[in-house]
Amino acid sequence: MKIYIEDNYEAVSKKAALIVASQIILKPKSVLGLATGSTPVGMYSELVRMFNRGELDFREVTTFNLDEYYGLPKQHSSSYYTYMMENFFRHINVPEDKIHIPNGMAENIVRECLEYEERIRIAGGIDLQVLGIGANGHIGFNEPGNKLNVTTHLVGLSAKTIADNSRFFDNPQEVPKEALSVGIATIMKAKKIVLLATGSNKAEAMREMTSGFVNTQVPASILQTHSDIILIADREAGALIEEIND
Numbered sequence: 001m002k003i004y005i006e007d008n009y010e011a012v013s014k015k016a017a018l019i020v021a022s023q024i025i026l027k028p029k030s031v032l033g034l035a036t037g038s039t040p041v042g043m044y045s046e047l048v049r050m051f052n053r054g055e056l057d058f059r060e061v062t063t064f065n066l067d068e069y070y071g072l073p074k075q076h077s078s079s080y081y082t083y084m085m086e087n088f089f090r091h092i093n094v095p096e097d098k099i100h101i102p103n104g105m106a107e108n109i110v111r112e113c114l115e116y117e118e119r120i121r122i123a124g125g126i127d128l129q130v131l132g133i134g135a136n137g138h139i140g141f142n143e144p145g146n147k148l149n150v151t152t153h154l155v156g157l158s159a160k161t162i163a164d165n166s167r168f169f170d171n172p173q174e175v176p177k178e179a180l181s182v183g184i185a186t187i188m189k190a191k192k193i194v195l196l197a198t199g200s201n202k203a204e205a206m207r208e209m210t211s212g213f214v215n216t217q218v219p220a221s222i223l224q225t226h227s228d229i230i231l232i233a234d235r236e237a238g239a240l241i242e243e244i245n246d
């Protein structure tokens with residue numbers, strides 16, 4: 001595991017964007033696993049800047065998002081579909097048919113999950129998975145207490161996650177209580193993982209996920225067993241951990 005502790009949010013965003021850019025430069029047909037949340041917004045802006053400067057080309061890239069709220073139409077202003085379009089996809093040249101986001105409105109959720117897994121498999125698996133982390137140690141929407149060996153599935157969100165997500169909704173009643181999430185087993189199959197964490201509310205989760213103990217109460221803790229994982233934290237999120245960059 002490599003751990004980089006950067007001075008601030010901008011430096012975290014820049015480093016993460018450079019890692020994604022290197023992946024695409026080294027393999028133009030890369031399959032990217034992408035995350036939402038407030039943390040990667042700066043990374044997406046940086047990638048858009050690189051694209052506008054002609055330094056990056058997304059024409060052959062395929063993307064799979066980690067999660068989507070269940071029962072929220074994709075046009076909703078707080079859907080992860082809208083987030084991805086606004087923050088990233090509509091500013092770059094990734095072809096629409098290469099963009100994959102779980103369909104939270106699918107009539108048959110079990111089939112939607114199986115097909116999502118199948119699409120990832122047919123694409124050749126995820127080359128680089130970008131992750132954020134929930135304050136409770138969740139990744140994607142794999143909440144504490146869930147099994148760690150699951151593929152894409154419907155998740156009941158924890159009270160903490162619902163409360164954390166309420167800031168993205170005008171009306172607290174609207175915050176979905178369930179979501180579709182790529183599972184930990186699928187995340188662990190990614191060839192490379194980069195996890196970003198910023199802000200002091202992530203410091204405890206970062207310490208627990210790097211502590212050496214794997215447990216279902218801190219789903220991110222399983223990432224310690226991945227053979228190619230990079231954590232990038234700002235000083236606040238990294239306050240309780242040490243840098244490892246050799």
Ligand code: GLP
Nearest residue numbers: 036037038039132133134140141
């Ligand atoms: C949501 C997303 C996660 C994300 C987490 C942290 O739960 N499903 O993928 O990592 O929020 O979000 P933020 O970056 O806003 O703290």
